[in-house]
Amino acid sequence: MNRKRVVVACGTGIATSTVVAEKVAEACRREGIDVDIIQCKATEVATHAPGASLVVATTTIATPVSVPVINAIGFLTGVGEEELSRRIIEALKD
Amino acid sequence: MPVIQFILDLGASVMLPLIIFVMGIAFGLKAGRAFRAGVTIGVGFVGIGLVIGLLTGSLGPAAQAMVERFGIQLNVLDVGWPAAAAIAFASQVGAVVIPVGLLVNLVMLLTRTTQTLNIDLWNFWHFAFTGALVTEATGKLWLGVAAAAVNAAIILKLADWTAKPIQEFYGVPGISLPHGLSAAYVPIAIPLNALIDRIPVVRDIDLDTAKIQQRLGVFGDPMMLGLLLGIALGLLAGYSVQETLQLGVSMAAVMLLMPRMVRLLMEGLMPVSEAAREYLRRRFQGREFYIGLDSAVAVGHPASIATALILVPVTLLLAVIVPGNRLLPFGDLATIPFVVCMIAPIVRGNVFRSVLIGMVAITVGLLMSTSVASLHTAAAIAAQFDIPAGAAEISSIGDGANPLTWVLLQLSRLFQ
Numbered sequence: 001m002n003r004k005r006v007v008v009a010c011g012t013g014i015a016t017s018t019v020v021a022e023k024v025a026e027a028c029r030r031e032g033i034d035v036d037i038i039q040c041k042a043t044e045v046a047t048h049a050p051g052a053s054l055v056v057a058t059t060t061i062a063t064p065v066s067v068p069v070i071n072a073i074g075f076l077t078g079v080g081e082e083e084l085s086r087r088i089i090e091a092l093k094d
Numbered sequence: 095m096p097v098i099q100f101i102l103d104l105g106a107s108v109m110l111p112l113i114i115f116v117m118g119i120a121f122g123l124k125a126g127r128a129f130r131a132g133v134t135i136g137v138g139f140v141g142i143g144l145v146i147g148l149l150t151g152s153l154g155p156a157a158q159a160m161v162e163r164f165g166i167q168l169n170v171l172d173v174g175w176p177a178a179a180a181i182a183f184a185s186q187v188g189a190v191v192i193p194v195g196l197l198v199n200l201v202m203l204l205t206r207t208t209q210t211l212n213i214d215l216w217n218f219w220h221f222a223f224t225g226a227l228v229t230e231a232t233g234k235l236w237l238g239v240a241a242a243a244v245n246a247a248i249i250l251k252l253a254d255w256t257a258k259p260i261q262e263f264y265g266v267p268g269i270s271l272p273h274g275l276s277a278a279y280v281p282i283a284i285p286l287n288a289l290i291d292r293i294p295v296v297r298d299i300d301l302d303t304a305k306i307q308q309r310l311g312v313f314g315d316p317m318m319l320g321l322l323l324g325i326a327l328g329l330l331a332g333y334s335v336q337e338t339l340q341l342g343v344s345m346a347a348v349m350l351l352m353p354r355m356v357r358l359l360m361e362g363l364m365p366v367s368e369a370a371r372e373y374l375r376r377r378f379q380g381r382e383f384y385i386g387l388d389s390a391v392a393v394g395h396p397a398s399i400a401t402a403l404i405l406v407p408v409t410l411l412l413a414v415i416v417p418g419n420r421l422l423p424f425g426d427l428a429t430i431p432f433v434v435c436m437i438a439p440i441v442r443g444n445v446f447r448s449v450l451i452g453m454v455a456i457t458v459g460l461l462m463s464t465s466v467a468s469l470h471t472a473a474a475i476a477a478q479f480d481i482p483a484g485a486a487e488i489s490s491i492g493d494g495a496n497p498l499t500w501v502l503l504q505l506s507r508l509f510q
Contacts, residue, residue: 011393011431014353015216018360042394043307043314059394060264062307073266077213077385078371 004092005036005052008072009061013041016058016076023075024056027085033092054091105478106184107143111136113189114366121369131365138358142180145352146173147480149425152344153324154486157422159331166330167420168413170467174425175275175432175492176356177474179219182493183359184477187225187238191218194239196370198246203378208250210257211374212272212386215367216360220274221245224499228506230469230476237509241502245274248498250386252277256436257384263439264392270384271392275429276436278498279455283437286451290441301445303400313406314399316428320349323424345424352425393431397443402430404445405452409491412457419460420467426491433459433491459495466494466503 006024010017017039028035038048042059049055049065056072068091074084104112111132118128153171161169182188195218202208221242229238253272261267271277290297312318324345328338392398409423409430434452441447463470467489474488475481481488493499 009394011390011398011435012353014357015360015388015390017390018357019364022361022364041314043311043399057394058391060396061394062303062396062399073269073387073391076387076391077268078375079268079385 003034003036004054005038006092007038007040007045007048007052007055008057009040009042009045009055010058011042013039013044020056020058020072020075023072023081023085024088027089028092031089033089035092054088056088106180107136107139109189110139110183114362117192118366118369121366121373123365123369127365131362133362135359135362138355138362139180139184141355141358142177142352143479145348145355146177146474148344149173149348149352150481150486150488152341153327153348153422153424156327156331156333156341157486159333160327163332164330166414168422169486170420170422170464170489171486172421172424172426172463172494173474173488173490174352175429175490176352177425177479177488178223178470178490178493179356180359181470181474181477181479182219182223182226185222185226185229185238185473186235187229187242188219188222190239191222191225191242192366192370194243195221195246196374198243199250200374200377202247202250203381203383208254209382210250210253210270210272210384210386211378212250212253213367213371213374214272214386214388215370216363217272217274217388218246220249220493220496220499223274223493224496224502226473226476227466227469227499227503230472231503232506232510234509237506241506245498245502249274249277252280253384253386256280256439259439260392260436263443264395266387266391268385269391270386271389271436272386273389273432273436274498275492275496276389276392276432278496279433279451280436280440282455282497283440283451286454287441287447290447290450299446301400301449303396303445306400306403306445307396310403310406313403313427316349316353317346319406319427321346323427348425349428353428389432389435392435392438395435395438395443397438397445397448398431398435400445401434401438401448401452404449405430405434405456408449408453409456412453413460416457416460418464420464421460421489421491421494423460423491429492455497456491456495458497459491462497462500463489463491463494466500469503470494
């Protein structure tokens with residue numbers, strides 16, 4: 001199976017994206033999906049998005065990108081975490 | 095108590111892992127996970143120390159040379175929030191800030207004086223920072239802890255009051271932002287915005303965010319910003335071409351590496367923070383409340399980014415022309431989005447207004463961070479960071495220029 005690339009972004013590329021990156025990695029490990037996670041700032045998404053399968057962000061992505069963007073605030077609040085993991089896995093499977 | 099003294103003498107890189115380990119166990123983490131979390135924090139702390147060394151060691155002499163050549167008195171180095179956060183967590187107040195902050199939140203939730211459940215434990219460092227400065231200023235640990243608690247309470251109230259506009263503006267239902275730095279500018283922004291509303295012509299001005307991002311994008315890239323500033327300072331300091339280029343690359347390194355080190359602190363804190371979140375959520379099941387998050391979820395908005403891009407060169411200019419300022423802005427030029435991200439919803443995304451308000455906040459902030467420089471430096475030394483003797487003092491914008499921190503610091507002096 002191909003290695004998929006996921007871009008995880010937040011305002012700083014340090015704070016909340018670290019939490020989300022861990023969650024995405026964990027969900028993918030469980031499903032046996034091989035992923036390469038790039039953690040960055042929201043402003044850098046445009047640079048990293050080409051070649052990626054998915055963008056997962058905790059903040060607004062202002063620049064238009066060609067790949068699906070999933071808002072991952074749920075991983076921070078703990079509300080709807082499983083639903084969020086499921087959507088991310090689905091987006092990566094096809 | 096020799097035991098306590100022994101633990102304090104271990105220094106932050108050993109003491110913090112111990113504290114996190116104990117806290118992890120208290121929140122029901124497995125010993126292995128808690129231990130790993132603790133060690134990760136210790137490693138992050140050592141890493142931050144190395145980068146601060148690089149910053150003060152190379153930028154310090156350049157700043158001094160510049161002062162000698164031009165008489166521009168910018169000899170207080172802005173080490174940036176990553177260093178300030180490390181200093182805060184390494185302080186005596188930092189050692190207890192997580193339980194204290196949680197307790198304040200619990201009590202306020204139980205007495206229904208707040209609607210915010212703050213699960214952003216990482217940003218408790220802002221409260222610890224206030225506490226650390228107060229302790230340095232008064233010599234009293236209890237005053238520092240009290241200041242941290244009051245700071246936490248005020249931030250919760252500010253988060254409550256701003257929750258609705260923030261939820262609408264950023265599209266984040268159920269969220270509030272109890273962020274120690276961002277929320278502190280709300281009390282400044284509200285009256286200033288009301289004032290602008292009364293000025294004809296000015297109240298109708300707005301700016302185009304897309305154009306700003308296109309033209310000023312370089313100010314949003316910390317590494318390139320570091321390189322440019324390093325080279326500019328080298329030239330101002332009268333360095334040779336070789337030395338100037340070396341300073342440029344060193345400063346690019348500082349800007350890139352500092353946040354990477356802080357990421358380790360975040361990673362280490364994460365298991366504890368998740369366990370605390372689960373505990374709080376269970377405790378308050380069925381209650382309607384806002385979940386308090388890091389304002390990092392808001393800084394990606396075009397209005398915040400555009401404002402911050404404009405404010406980077408403006409901050410540098412203000413640093414030179416504001417009389418009495420001694421802060422050389424550097425590390426926290428990348429932090430400006432956090433200063434403005436809670437101003438943006440108040441001015442409804444009008445970038446012109448948030449730039450105006452941001453300029454006022456930064457002008458005042460430069461003077462505040464200058465005035466706390468000696469305390470900031472003392473706190474860094476107390477945290478066993480290597481500040482070369484006789485070198486320039488250090489300070490920061492986050493949170494050395496934080497108006498709430500400054501006000502609490504002045505109030506605490508009354509109890510001396």
